[in-house]
Amino acid sequence: MGIYTTVWVGWGVYLCGMGKYFDLLMEDVRLREGLKACMNCGVCTGVCPSAEFYDYDPRRIVNTIQGRDDAEIEALLRSETIWYCGECMSCRPRCPRGNTPGYIIQALRTLSQKLGFFVESEKGRQQLALKRTIGQHILDKGYCITPRLVAPGIHPEQGPVWEWAVANDTELFSRLSPNYMEAGAGAIRDIDRETIGEIQRIFEVSGGAAFFENIEAASDAKAREMGFDGATDEYMKQTYTFNSGNHS
Amino acid sequence: MKRSSWKEYEKEIADDHYYYARSCIRQNFFPGSETTFLRIMREALGKDIYDDPRHTSCTGIGYHSDIVPLDTTMAVVARQFALMTEAGYENIAISCITSFGLYTEILETWHEFPETEARARENLFKATGREFRKPANIAHTSDIVFHNREVIAAQAVRKLVNAETGAPLNIVEHIGCHYAKIFPKSGIGGSEFPYVLAGMVEEWGGRVVDYPERRHCCGFGFRNYIVQANRGFSIANSRKKLESMAPYKPDMMVANCPGCAMFLDKWQYAIAEMENVTYGADGRGIPVLTYEEMAGLVLGYDPWDMGMQMHQVDTEQVLQKMGVRYDPAAKFLGRAGKFIGAPAAAAVNTFSGDRIYRIKT
Secondary structure (H helix, E strand, O other): OOOOEEEEOOOOEEEEOOOHHHHHHHOOHHHHHHOOOOOOOOHHHHHOHHHHHOOOOHHHHHHHHHHOOHHHHHHHHOOOHHHOOOOOOOHHHHOOOOOOHHHHHHHHHHHHHHOOHHHHOHHHHOHHHHHHHHHHHHHHHOOOOOHHHOOOOOOHHHHHHHHHHHHOHHHHHHHHOOOOOOOOOOOOOOOOHHHHHHHHHHHHHHOHHHHHHHHHHHHHHHHHHOOOOOOOHHHHHHHHHOOOOOOO | OOHHHHHHHOOOOOOOOEEEEOOHHHHHHOHHHHHHHHHHHHHHOOOOEEEOOOOOOOOHHHHHOOOOOHHHHHHHHHHHHHHHHHOOOOEEEEOOHHHHHHHHHHHHHHHHOHHHHHHHHHHHHHHHOOOOOOOOEEEEHHHHHHHOHHHHHHOOOOOOEOOOOOOEOEEEEEOOHHHHOOOHHHOOOOOOOOOHHHHHHHHOOOEEOOOOOOOOOOOOOOHHHHOHHHHHHHHHHHHHHHHHHHHHOOOEEEEOOHHHHHHHHHHHHHHHHHHOOEOOOOOOOOOEEEHHHHHHHHOOOOOOOOOHHHOOOOOHHHHHHHOOOOOHHHHHEOHHHOEOOOOOOOHHHOOOHHHEOOOOO
16 A cells, blocks of 8 residues: 545545555455456457447556556546446356456446546446436335336337337236236335335445445536536436447 | 266256245236245145245345345345345245346355355344345255156146147257356356256147247346336347247247246237347247246146236247147236236237248248
């Protein structure tokens, strides 16, 4: 460990110096499991679906992390790059040295959000939309998604059959499974309030609720910096739909 | 590599008494498949399986979108284990591939880093007062169907063959990435030669298509589909697979991951609309079935009772090849037989000679 400088980043205080970001990352078991000793063979990049589509090279990310240079790691934490991975984990079984770039990405994304750096990239800012859709749905309904969340208006790629299914959801789902949106067992049943309360309390005691609040707070500050009136629905919609086209 | 190399990755699958863990995506897009799985388990195989109304999402999609921290996900999964324990079960049958990968990963992480298990237990107890035992056996629901493939074959009403010619159907099997890429030992056949679906196809008379991009991701990529701005990633990866498999003229695809089944189906619609390209040999799309639907057809179940009307690429072409008798009008009936109208037509289901993907031979 080197000599540290105290730095304010808006969401808390942390220390900066050679290897400090690496130490913070090593607090995450996924980094400890995912980083062994990379020999830069590039097999991970060769099999990576994101590397085909984006300007993305997981080999370089692993190499940057094992280099432990704070400036380079901070640049990654603020970058578009760490948000390109699809977490398919195709890299994991192929690495001849037992590294898992996908795990390293998970640790980087978590730290980027804890430090508030995620709002410095277009792709990172999308975390707000993910939190307010999937995240909120887990807390409210007990499911990541339900049919009406996959609204045909914002999911045109789902096609006319899905549009038909959502428009007739009660009739169709009730034909195929008991208790659609009602109490009892079955697909897309209404999950009871006691259960929902347990899930919400789990989020509170395990850090999930605080993580959500941090995404909101960092997004709100960034939204104001960008000229929005805070992290409004308009800002969230912008993060959900905007693509600069500068990613491949 | 030897053809039988999948046998190096066999795993123990419990024979009976399962706690059922439903899937957010499968419930949404293929609710009839989960019903069909339970029907197969109870009626065809005579197994005991508990469908618990208190079971929730494992948070998997949120976890892999990096908005739900690992400790939170671990505590939610610990709650599922607690429900299983309280109900008197020790074998868990998981419908979702993302969940299956996550449950497997969590159990491995608890083994490797015991302090994470201690935290999960503490968080769960603080939040709910619940405690749990870890499952004795963890299986994806496709593992269980594979495990019983011979019993199902013995009850088969029909096979995966062209009823007119007797030729085996050409079937592309697609394995969800998180089935075995995270922990190859957790999947039948490992990550390179997964045999869980191929074993069903071969046992029930079909022919498995081998093609270059057989192991490529369907393109879900979590945030790369959920966020509208990122969906180019998703469709591009599905297209890569579709272009790779088309020259082999598959009659159908089958997937064990509900997300993969949905994406490979829906992106064919989008590609047909956007580029006027379809990938089936006859100018239409290639139907994508869940393995529950494939097993159900073999057992003689009605396609509309299984929810096959929810596919964007019409499945009638497979039904006709297999000689399945079905009522076309019943496709559009709701509960109690009420007609609910039909979806709008789509190019992917309409024959057009100039749309056939240029098959490179």
